[in-house]
Amino acid sequence: MPPHLSPLRDLSPLQHAQLLDIELLPEQRMFAGDIESELHILRGRSHPDVCGLALLVEEVPKAFLLLKRGELLPPWARRDAATVHALQIDRRAQRCGLGRLLLTELPTTVRALWPQVHCLQLSVDEQNTAALGLYRALGWTVTGNGYRAAIGFERQLTLAL
């Protein structure tokens, strides 16, 4: 089967354990947070407005992201959006096209999951040139401020669905 996105709830116990093998380079950790704490939060709650997704390559998770909507949206987001958080590709699998593939597949996955959502939004640090280059290449546009940064704010990016 080609690489594909899968909700975490559909993963096997082995695939759940393999999620913890996803690692970032030390200098990238500030951009996407720590997968272990995201998974810990998810384990503690089953909420209709949050969904973890894994990108499976030969059925092994190589990337992770979290989607939020409704009452879990950050304050900077549009009320009809789903927001993308903690997006990360395993460091050993970066620069192989997986980030592009994941983000290309994401709109279809979100439409199927949450048909009421009208756009995807995320907050990205302006120092994160790799991620910004990828988002821009796939049609995401800067639409304002995201999270507060050390100086000023991160950029808010939006993709219409």
Ligand SMILES: CC(C)(COP(=O)(O)OP(=O)(O)OC[C@H]1O[C@@H](n2cnc3c(N)ncnc32)[C@H](O)[C@@H]1OP(=O)(O)O)[C@@H](O)C(=O)NCCC(=O)NCCS
């Ligand atoms: C950003 C990230 C998701 C990209 O994933 P990836 O699988 O390596 O990206 P791809 O191989 O699909 O590359 C797609 C495009 O992204 C950009 N890109 C990816 N890595 C890059 C890098 N290190 N430097 C510059 N541009 C980069 C390029 O435009 C690239 O296109 P090209 O290969 O034609 O030049 C990945 O580097 C990552 O997980 N980073 C750490 C976490 C993070 O920053 N998450 C985003 C939080 S908002």
